[in-house]
Amino acid sequence: MATDPSRSGRSPHRARRMRSAEPYFYLAPGIAIVALVMLVPLVVGVSFSFQNYVIFRPASRGWSGLENYVELWTDRTFWHALGNTVKWTFWSVLFQIGLGLGLALILDKPFWGRPVFQSLVFLPWAVPTFLSGLNWQWLFNPIVSPLPSWLAFVGILDAPRNILSDPDLALYGPITAMIWWGVPFFAITLLAALRSVPSDLYEAASIDGASAWQSFRYVTVPFLLPMMTITILLRTVWVANSPELIFVMTEGGPAGMSQTLPNYVFTSAYSSMNFGYASALASVLMVMLVIYSILLLWVRGRLGQ
Amino acid sequence: MKTIQGMSIAAAAALAAWGGMANAQTLRVVEVLTTNERTGLMEQIASEFEAAHEGVDVELVSVPWDSAFEQILTMTMSGQQIDVLEMPERWISTLAVNDLLTDLGPWLDEWQGADQMTEATMDFARIYDDTAYFLPYGYFVRAMYYNRDLLSQAGYDAPPETWEEFAEISRAVSEIEGKYGYCLRGSTGGFVGWWLAVSGMTGAESWFNEDGTSVFASPEAIEGIQMMLDLYEDGAAPRDSVNWGFNEQVSGFYSGTCAFMDQDPDALIQVRERLGDDEFATAPVPLGPPGKISPPIGMFGWSVPASSENPDLAKDFIGRLMEPEANLEWAKFIGIVPAVEIPEDDEYFNDPVYAGFFEELDSDQYNLVPWPAYLPELGEFFDVIAVETSQAALLGQMSAEELGQTWDEFLTEAQQRWMAENQ
Numbered sequence: 001m002a003t004d005p006s007r008s009g010r011s012p013h014r015a016r017r018m019r020s021a022e023p024y025f026y027l028a029p030g031i032a033i034v035a036l037v038m039l040v041p042l043v044v045g046v047s048f049s050f051q052n053y054v055i056f057r058p059a060s061r062g063w064s065g066l067e068n069y070v071e072l073w074t075d076r077t078f079w080h081a082l083g084n085t086v087k088w089t090f091w092s093v094l095f096q097i098g099l100g101l102g103l104a105l106i107l108d109k110p111f112w113g114r115p116v117f118q119s120l121v122f123l124p125w126a127v128p129t130f131l132s133g134l135n136w137q138w139l140f141n142p143i144v145s146p147l148p149s150w151l152a153f154v155g156i157l158d159a160p161r162n163i164l165s166d167p168d169l170a171l172y173g174p175i176t177a178m179i180w181w182g183v184p185f186f187a188i189t190l191l192a193a194l195r196s197v198p199s200d201l202y203e204a205a206s207i208d209g210a211s212a213w214q215s216f217r218y219v220t221v222p223f224l225l226p227m228m229t230i231t232i233l234l235r236t237v238w239v240a241n242s243p244e245l246i247f248v249m250t251e252g253g254p255a256g257m258s259q260t261l262p263n264y265v266f267t268s269a270y271s272s273m274n275f276g277y278a279s280a281l282a283s284v285l286m287v288m289l290v291i292y293s294i295l296l297l298w299v300r301g302r303l304g305q
Numbered sequence: 306m307k308t309i310q311g312m313s314i315a316a317a318a319a320l321a322a323w324g325g326m327a328n329a330q331t332l333r334v335v336e337v338l339t340t341n342e343r344t345g346l347m348e349q350i351a352s353e354f355e356a357a358h359e360g361v362d363v364e365l366v367s368v369p370w371d372s373a374f375e376q377i378l379t380m381t382m383s384g385q386q387i388d389v390l391e392m393p394e395r396w397i398s399t400l401a402v403n404d405l406l407t408d409l410g411p412w413l414d415e416w417q418g419a420d421q422m423t424e425a426t427m428d429f430a431r432i433y434d435d436t437a438y439f440l441p442y443g444y445f446v447r448a449m450y451y452n453r454d455l456l457s458q459a460g461y462d463a464p465p466e467t468w469e470e471f472a473e474i475s476r477a478v479s480e481i482e483g484k485y486g487y488c489l490r491g492s493t494g495g496f497v498g499w500w501l502a503v504s505g506m507t508g509a510e511s512w513f514n515e516d517g518t519s520v521f522a523s524p525e526a527i528e529g530i531q532m533m534l535d536l537y538e539d540g541a542a543p544r545d546s547v548n549w550g551f552n553e554q555v556s557g558f559y560s561g562t563c564a565f566m567d568q569d570p571d572a573l574i575q576v577r578e579r580l581g582d583d584e585f586a587t588a589p590v591p592l593g594p595p596g597k598i599s600p601p602i603g604m605f606g607w608s609v610p611a612s613s614e615n616p617d618l619a620k621d622f623i624g625r626l627m628e629p630e631a632n633l634e635w636a637k638f639i640g641i642v643p644a645v646e647i648p649e650d651d652e653y654f655n656d657p658v659y660a661g662f663f664e665e666l667d668s669d670q671y672n673l674v675p676w677p678a679y680l681p682e683l684g685e686f687f688d689v690i691a692v693e694t695s696q697a698a699l700l701g702q703m704s705a706e707e708l709g710q711t712w713d714e715f716l717t718e719a720q721q722r723w724m725a726e727n728q
Contacts, residue, residue: 055378056399056681141553142545143562162545165491167700170548253492254547255696270375272685273399 048279055273068280077256077264078281084171085260085285089240092178097232099179100186101224107187108194125184133248136177140164140249164250167257174245174258182239186231193227194220229300236296237289261285332618334389335366335380337373338605343638346631354625361618374684380612381405387610388619394441394604394678395687397433402681407609410437412620421629426644429604433679440623441606442632443641445569446673447497448587448600448661450576455484455564464588468505471565471591472532475541478564487536488557488566491547491699496691497601498567501590502529508595510672517721522713529593531705534698547699558585569603570662571640577658587661589671600665602673605641642666682719690715 052064072078107118124132140162142148148160163169197220205215243262246252252259252267259267261281269278332354336347344367351363366387368376374396380387381400392400400406413419413430425444430437449471451464459478465471475486490498503509506529509520520526536542543563546554551572558566559579566572567590576585590600607623609616625631629645636643637653642662647654654663665671677683691712698708 056402058403143553143557143560162548165545165548167702250548251492251550251692253692253696255700255702256693267689270378271689273681 045279046283048275049277049283051276053274053276053279055275064276068277069284071277072280072284077259078261080256081259081261081264084258085240085262088171088175088178088246088260089236091172091175092182092239093232093235095179096182096186096235097228099183101190103183103187104190104194107191121187122184124181125188127181129181129242129244130248132177132181133174133245136173136180136245137164137249140173165254167254170250170254170258171246174249177245177249178239178242181245182235185235189227189231190224193224197223225303226300229296229303233293233296237293240285240289330361330615330618331386332361332363332388332615332622333366333386334363334622335368335377335387336391337368337370337377338391338639339367339370340638343635346634346638350625350631354622358618358621363622381610384612386612386614388613388615389622390608390610391605392439392608394429394432394439394606394675395683397438397608398679398681398683400608400610401433401436401438405611406438407611407613407616408436408438409440409609409620409623413437413440416620416624418624418627421645422627423644423646429675430606432675439606439608440627440644441604442627442644443605443636443639444644445571445603445605445641446600446662446665447501447567447569447590447602448665449590450558450566450568450572450585450587450661452558452561452564452580452585454584455481455561458484459564464586465591468502468529468532468591468593472536472541475536475565476539479539479541484561485543485563486541486565487546488549488554488563489533489537489542489546490549490551490554490566491692491696492550492553493688493692494551495549495695496687499530499533499691499695500601501567501598502533504599505529505591505593506532506595508593508597510597510599510674512677512716513720517717517724519713519716519720521709521716523709527705527709530698530709534705537699538701547696569640570642570659573658574640582656582658587658589661589664589668592670597670597672599672599674602675604675605639606644677720680719680723682715686712686715686719 049068050063050065051061052067053061103121107114107121127135139145139147141164142160142162148157148162151157151163152160157163164173201219202215205219210218241262243260243266246258246260246263247266250258252263262285265278265281265285268274268281272278334347334351344365347365351365355361355363377387377390377392377396378399381390382403382405397406409430413427419427426441429441430439449464455478456462456464456474458481459474461474461477465474471487478484478486489495500512503521503526507520507523507525509526511520513519537547543549543557546557546563549557554566555568555572555575557563558568558572559576590598592598607626609619609623613619626635627644632645633643633647633651633654643654665673676687680686694703694708694711697703698705703711
């Protein structure tokens, strides 16, 4: 809205300032809501981590400085859970993106019955994680499921036993479930990205005598890269933060061997009732994921040039 | 009347926000153990209650058991209206210490129905701090289920009376290809089995001695722990059972994979669907050298949270739920021992399949003890520490002595702190 400065008695300078501030007025309600539902709880949550806050000792609640973080530094379970979180996130995302890309490339080419396959591929994504966790838990149970016998038959296991009860293998149960559940997400997003690649580029490449691999390497990949970076970023944060499959399938066991950080946060908060310690764990996880996100975006910026 | 399936904390919160706008005469009843049969009975009681109280609307909210404690804690701490709350005795200490529960004592003293309750019920109502924070509606007692076929295949025709016999039969059954003796429960809730072994060997009637030290580090207790570890080590329990929870243990039993399981009467419902009454039975838990044992008794009951907007109506409603006929039927649906006296002519509870449970209730050799629910650390011990350390011991990462000592340290500290605070 332009105003005539001579009549309103305002300096033109001020009017210009008002005009440049205008977008922020429109944004203000949105920002206020985000601040209210995101930032306030975040600040409160982080502030818990500097407090001695055990639910069943209301009397001893108070500020304790870095005490929770010092305790965390010497906590073996924390370090173990940290390593598991990295393992869990890395393998889940790696296989999700590999299989998702494969599916996307297959579904990108027309073939008989493609619409049916396409909907089948996206099915796991529609299953609630809790439900798929329970399904996989039973699938790994040798009493009711043939899966352990098959694994033993092909030589992966020495006997048809439950990998969820094996301290060295337990984490790979939930990882399998996570991969199964998460592949469609990558398949969908990458398929959408593939379809946006202009076909004349492929034509140009084949006229120039590019092999199939070369046109994949020099046409498809550069087009997919921005989309891939952003999906990897999103999925990594989601997977790293997602406790439910592990919670349902192993409860972090046996003997805490498949505990990841989000699960440990949950255990500390609701079994040990130590909200202060749980908040410290959660804050560490958050800081790590923020650093990771910044790194990935920086890498993407470098690749973009 | 409305029935709402609570699905998440967010849903519960949204519900509360919406419920807060309902009229003042809404009675919100929160259930944490839901079965289809029980819901029918609950709805019937609720509609009768609505008919008898003009302008009252009973609203049933079901919170899924797996996350019930977290949700209830969140709801009550944020002051959301709950008038009647179903809960186990374990929750009382955490909720009561934060002043989230009301004292039912004055009402219980006037209440007509108190005469029909068993003596135990009136005692257990005051389990925490000698204050009636809840009224139990039924009990879980632990007995030994055994598979008759597997026992006879191994050459035995009667269930074991002592732990020694139990170990012997377990090993004999596991000689059969693909079969095992004991459905061990290594995951959540598994501490019950360890306690039975410790209590059997020590004869202890409590987790603690007079001075607040625990019984778990004594040589006899370690012997009990070692007995369990040996059974697992020797293959008398399935290797997977280190991670078994309730469902895996029960399915291991009814599928005929293993011959014994220590379980409450609520497991009968699932077992009976798949095994005939002639294929399995229940016996009292085995005894050790001292000739007496203290199996745990667990309970569920009704409480009135401090966030209730109609506490008097809530008490009326609890009174209605606890009427003998309703309570007996209620107990059948969940598979628990009722809170009221059992009539002579009740066919259901006088069935032989209940023999193991009632023998424990009647015999002097079995002294049923509740968990030390007054300890705020009980949940952490039971769900985290006991599970992680016992699994570590089963996997050979810890010895029986270390396991007993770890439990002893944690529990002794908790008990002595509690004693110091409550002198």
